[in-house]
Amino acid sequence: MxxxxxxxxxxxxxxxxxxxxxxxxxxxxxDPTIAKPGCVSTCGNVDIAYPFGMNDSNCYAHQFFEIECKNHKPYLASFNLEVTQIYVNISTVEIKNPIYYSCQSKNAFINLKGSPYVYSQEYDKFMAIGCNKLGFLRSNGSTVGGCVSICDDDEAVGNVEFGNDGCHGRYCCETSLPMHVWEYNATIRDIGDGSESNMCSYAMIVSDAWLQSYGLGIQKLSNVENMIDVPAVLEWEIRYDMGINNSILSSSSHARCDASSLASPTNTTSGFRCRCLDGYDGNPYIQGGCNAVAxxxxxxxxxxxxxxxxxxxxxxxxxxxxxxxxxxxxxxxxxxxEKFFKKNGGLLLKQKLSSGEENVDKVVLFTLKELENATDNFNLNRVLGKGGQGTVYKGMLVDGKIVAVKKFKVQGNTAEFINEFVVLNQINHRNVVKLLGCCLEDEVPLLVYEFIPNGNLYEHLHEQNEDLPMTWDMRLRIASEIAGALFYLHSIASQPIYHRDIKSTNILLDEKYRAKVADFGTSRIVSAEATHLTTVVQGTFGYLDPEYFQTSQFTDKSDVYSFGVVLVELLTGQKAISSIRSDEVRGLASFFVVCMEENQVFDIVDKRVLKEGEKEHIIAVANLAYRCLELNGRKRPNMKEVTLELEEIRRLDYWKGGSAQENFEEIELDRNEDSQLWDGYSYSNVSETLHTTTSSSRELSEIMPILTIK
Structure with a gap:
């Protein structure tokens, strides 16, 4: 009221x-004079300035400048292109230019040849959007431009969140136009064999001003799959062959007309363009059209x-x-x-919090205001990373605690959020990133995690920092920690959990460079009796279990395969997918298996590993990785076996290094911190081996037989 x-x-x-x-x-x-006397000067909210005009041929200079007003929208009659703005003082017209879709049979083709129009070299750009694509612009009968767009995952890019500073080759690319482009014909090809993929990609000529206006255009392109056109700018001239000569010069005061070669590829004079003199503004093509600026x-x-x-x-x-x-x-x-809180399951979560259910009572419900203040209103400078599910921001709470805030995509539903929230509430392990809380007051839910300061394993392996090199001891420890976390997920958690996206970018490193398994958006909780999970194939190329790819049945051994790829990354320092290798062994897993079977594994092992590691230990890890990469999932070891074997290699590696007792106690201490992980599993054989063997009496080959590849 x-x-x-x-x-x-x-x-x-x-x-x-x-x-x-x-x-x-x-x-x-x-009201400035823009049209001839007696002529209509507007269509919808667009001013129609001479030499453009409507209805009567006396109202426009030539048929190429005729405007049709349809449903309160102006169109260039000769080409049926919608006009959004006419700028007579710089001789340009802004149109709605169609977007080329690689996944549709309908081509975006415009031919302006023979007209006074060309696509503007100064005001337009050619842009392509796609994953590992080559975008080509054909005009005037030949290819006149192109650019390359790359990304890590072959995902649909219609939902990619671009930055405000344009496209620089990741998910989208851009290039300038040459002069005299009067034909628009775009094509897209995959990088590689030139064949089209099933994923939809896009190409377009687009107005640079639209893209650069506070990043408005770039942000809108995040929804490109729902767009059919974008603004583009055409330049035009009054051509001499139109029969319009210097009569315009004599009829327009305070204006100047200069010769132009806009539509001539040979740079010969083809027409003229007019503008108001300095200190004047308006329409230079009609009498009295240029008025003094107040x-x-x-x-x-x-x-x-x-x-x-x-x-x-x-x-x-x-x-x-x-x-x-x-x-x-x-x-x-x-x-x-209140609406978003209910939509995102807030009432149910509050009920669980008040009931004191296990694990759930440890999760904090943050307000949107708290997280906006913590992340400086989700400032782009606070972005830690972007993925298929959303963007992660660095934030600082009022108590000074540093956190990571994951904001899920607006275009998606809350299924990923609910799944990750439920999964992480079942997990309590020091090598799994910890969930601190969530926020349900925004259109999209937010998850709050502990902040992991030292980036991910991929960065340290493939963008190595000389100040902190990845030593053999560190690689072996990280492998053991990842394996222990997966062993926990598969066998120790209250219900078995399949991670489904194990890769080096999802392994974070904390302040002590201990491994933290992250990104549980695609993970699934399964019943103890289940042998597999039937789903739509989802994962990262290079880490994906071939058996799962063929059958759509994900098992715990599928996680073992992905771990095997990470283990080979640690061993070789090479990326999971590389364009340097031949097509047959472009994937690291295939390349490694070939090298093992040809007894050439030491040719691809990282130089630091060869220098610091014992040969027997390197062979042991290589054999373990080889078994994890078996094509038949039943022949792969489970994560319990992998974990025990890696722990044994670590212990023997320390013993071989000459400080057995001290390092043994360190490993024993690490294991005791997660004592619940090992309940029900015996280490007596490992301990007995270590305590009864000395360097002078037995070699490593006697302690742990090395598998031989047949």
Whole structure:
């Protein structure tokens, strides 16, 4: 009732103010002459300036400048292209240019040959969007431009969140146009054999100003799969063969017309373009169209009259409007938060929190305001990384604690959020990233994790920092920690959990460079009796279990395969997918298996590993990785066996290094910190081997037989 009364009160004030100042505003307004006398000068909200015109042939200079007004939208009649703006003083026209879709049979083709129009080299760009694609622009009968767009995952890019600074080759690319482009014909090819993939990709000529206006265009392209066109700019000239000569020069004062070769690829004069002289603005193509720009003094006098006559009413209007706005905004925000809270399962979560259920009572419900303050309103400078599910930001809570905040994609549903929340609530392990809480007050849910400061394993392996090299001991420890975490997920957690996306980018390193398994958005909880999970194939190329790819049945051994690829990365320092290798062994897993079977594994092992590791230990790890990469899942070891074997190699590696007792105690201490992980599993054989064997009496080959590849 209060809001309704306030609305009526301030509505009356607004009406009275408009009535009182309307005559002054009308007197100050001056409608510039843009069209010929007697000709219609607008279509919808677009001004139609001569030489363009509608209806009567006397209203436009030539048929190429004829505008058809259809459903209050102007179109270039010769090409049926919708016009969004006409700029006569720089001789350009903005149109809606169609987007080329690689996944549709309909081509985006426009031929302007023989007309006074060309695509603007100054105001346009050619852009392609796709994953590992080559975008080509064909014009005038040949390829005139192109660019390359790459990414890590062959995913649909319609939902990619671009930055505000343009495209630089990741998910999208851009290049400038050459001169004299009068034909628009785009094509897209995959990088490699030239065949088209099933994923949809896009190419377009687009206005650079639209892209650069506060990143507005780039942000809109995040929804490119739902777009059919983008703004583009055509330049034009008055061609001499149109029969329009220098009569325009004599009829337009304060204007200047210069010779132009816009539509001539040989740079010979083909027409002319006009502009208003400095200090004048308007339409240089009609008589009296260029008017002097009003000086600051004149403008000041006019607006001073308006300001004095309406000052009191304006103050009241602004103050009342501001108070009304604040009241309405506060109420809308409150209702919006309540709606999202219910939609994202907030009531159910509150019920679980109050009931004191196990694990759930440890999760904090953050407010949206808290997380906005922590991340500086989700500032782009706070972005830690982006993935298929959303963006992760670095934040600092009011108590000074550093956290990572994951914001799921707007276009998606909350299934990934709910899944990750439920899965992480079942996990309590020091080598799994810890979930601290969530926020359900926004349109998309937010998850809050502990902050892991030292990036991911991929960065340290493939972008090595000389200040902190990846030593053999560190690689072996990280492999053991990842294996222990997967062993926990598969066998120790209250219900078995399949991670489904094990890869080096999902292994984070904390302040002590201990491994933390992250990104559980695609993970699944299965019953103890289940032998597999039948799903749509999902994962990362290079780490994906071939058996799962063929059968759509994901098992615990599928995680073992992905771990095997990570283990080979640690051993060789090479990427899971590399374009340097031949097509047959482009994947690291295939390359490694071939090298093992040809007894050439030491040719691909990282130089630091060869220098620091014992040959027997390297062979042992290589054999373990080889078994993890078996094509037949039943022949792969389970994560319990992998974990025990890696722990044994670590112990023997320390013993061989000459400080057996000290390092043995260190490993024993590490194991005891997660004592619940090993309940029910015996280490007696390992301990007995270590304590009864000395370096002088037995070699490693006697302690742990090395598998031989047949």
């Amino acid at each position: 209060i809001l309704q009364s306030a609305f009526h009160y301030y509505s009356h004030i607004i009406i009275l103010m408009i009535i009182s100042i309307y005559p002054l505003l009308l007197a100050c307004a001056k 000086s600051g003094k004149e403008n000041g006098s006019k607006w001073a009259i308006v300001g004095v006559s309406s000052s009191l009413g304006s103050v009241i209007l602004l103050l009342g409007g501001w108070l009304l706005y604040k009241l309405i905004k506060k109420r809308i925000i409150k209702k919006r938060k």
